[in-house]
Amino acid sequence: MALILNIETSTTNCSVSLSKNGETLHLKEDYSSNYSHAERLHVFIDDTLSNAKIDRSQLNAIAVSKGPGSYTGLRIGVSAAKGLCYALDIPLISISTLEALAHQVKVDNGVVVPMLDARRMEVYSAIFSSEFEQIRTIEAQILDETSFEEYLSRGKVYFVGNGVEKTKGLLTHVNAVFIEGKLPSANQMSKLAYLKYKKSDTEDVAYFEPYYLKDFVALKPKPKK
Numbered sequence: 001m002a003l004i005l006n007i008e009t010s011t012t013n014c015s016v017s018l019s020k021n022g023e024t025l026h027l028k029e030d031y032s033s034n035y036s037h038a039e040r041l042h043v044f045i046d047d048t049l050s051n052a053k054i055d056r057s058q059l060n061a062i063a064v065s066k067g068p069g070s071y072t073g074l075r076i077g078v079s080a081a082k083g084l085c086y087a088l089d090i091p092l093i094s095i096s097t098l099e100a101l102a103h104q105v106k107v108d109n110g111v112v113v114p115m116l117d118a119r120r121m122e123v124y125s126a127i128f129s130s131e132f133e134q135i136r137t138i139e140a141q142i143l144d145e146t147s148f149e150e151y152l153s154r155g156k157v158y159f160v161g162n163g164v165e166k167t168k169g170l171l172t173h174v175n176a177v178f179i180e181g182k183l184p185s186a187n188q189m190s191k192l193a194y195l196k197y198k199k200s201d202t203e204d205v206a207y208f209e210p211y212y213l214k215d216f217v218a219l220k221p222k223p224k225k
Contacts (some may be wrong), residue, residue: 001020001021001038001060002019002020002021002022002060002061002194002195002197002198003018003019003020003054003058003059003060003062003198004018004019004059004060004061004062004063004093004152004193005017005018005045005048005049005059005061005084005096005171005196006018006019006062006063006064006186006189006190006193007041007045007062007063007064007067007077007080007081007186008029008064008065008077008097008100008185008186008189009016009037009063009065009070009073009074009076009161009182010065010067010069010073010077010116010184011069011070011073011075011079011098011116011162011183012031012032012033012034012035012036012070012073012183013019013030013031013032013183013184013185014028014029014030014032014036014037014040014041014044014051015027015028015029015044015142015183015184015185015186015187016028016040016041016045016048016066016186017045017048017185017186017187017190018028018039018048018049018054019189019190019191019193019194020050020189020196022190022193022194022195023126023190024113024187025054026048026051026052026186026189027048027187028047028048028051029044029185029186030044031183033122034071035073036207037073037076038076041077041080041127041128042080043078043176045084045163054149054167056084056087056088057088059084059088059090060082060090060091060197061090061091061092061093061151061193061197061202062081062083062085062088062090062091062093063092063093063094063095063189063192063193064077064078064080064081064092064093064128065077065094065095065096065097065100065184065186065189065215066078066094066096066097066122066136066139066210066211066213067118067186067211068097068098068106068116068118068124068212068213068214069096069097069124069213071210071212072129073208073214074157074211075210077210078208078209078210079089082205082208085205086205090134090219091120091197091200091202091203091205092202092205092208093193093196093197093201093202093203093207094176094203094204094208095189095192095193095196096126096138097184097210098114098115098116098124098126098136098138098161099114099118099126099128099132099134099192100184100185100188100189100192101116101160101161101182101184101188102128102160103185103191103192104182104185104188104189105158105160105179105180105187106157107156107158108130109129109130109155110128110130110155110156110157110158110171110175111128111135111151111155111156111158112128112129112130112132112157112158112160113126113127113128113148113151113158113160113163114126114128114159115159115160115161115162115163115164115167116162116163116184117159117162117163117165117166117221118214120139121142121143121144121165121166122140122141122142122143123140123141123143123161123166123167124139124141124163124213125139125141126129126138126139127136127151132184132208138211138213140163140213140214143166143167143170144169144170145171147167147170147171148171148176149173150163152171152173152175152176153175155175155177156177157173157175157177158177158179158181159171159176159177159178159179160182161182161184162182162183164178164179164180164182165180165221167183168180180224185203
């Protein structure tokens with residue numbers, strides 16, 4: 001039996017799930033439009049374990065969404081995951097944020113494009129088949145009217161994530177399907193984390209870092225009026 005705590009903080013959704021052998025036992029998340037991870041993540045972890053009547057000492061591994069996504073959000077999630085792994089002496093599993101997001105789309109054909117907003121007209125995106133085989137690597141991609149043309153010309157393309165809002169205004173192809181209101185969730189991490197756990201596909205807790213894809217750029221504060 002494998003009890004895994006899954007942590008997702010790559011966007012504004014602060015999300016925690018507890019899974020048993022790949023099945024989610026309990027999920028707690030906050031689809032807020034504001035980042036609240038620093039205040040809520042550890043509360044969500046405690047609530048998730050309490051509601052499932054599981055003690056931390058019973059956990060077999062911690063899984064964390066590794067990115068890409070919000071620099072600060074990823075750091076908070078990874079720091080919490082590593083702290084738990086150190087304290088409990090259990091392995092750390094990392095899950096691709098975009099792969100987990102793709103698993104929110106269930107279709108029989110076409111391709112799935114999970115995408116996260118990366119400011120201006122840029123998104124972090126990848127492309128998966130309907131069987132969730134990754135067919136294009138993760139990119140920081142600047143959108144225009146010709147984006148994904150190769151895939152749209154072949155069949156349905158399902159776009160999911162908070163990058164959809166800026167994409168649907170650009171792409172008018174009949175094969176473009178926009179799935180709105182979805183953010184990465186710890187719920188889809190349950191199955192993916194268990195598959196990695198069974199293969200002992202884990203990270204070095206001491207050296208693991210989030211996958212930022214781009215260097216962090218601090219924004220200048222707005223001048224006070």
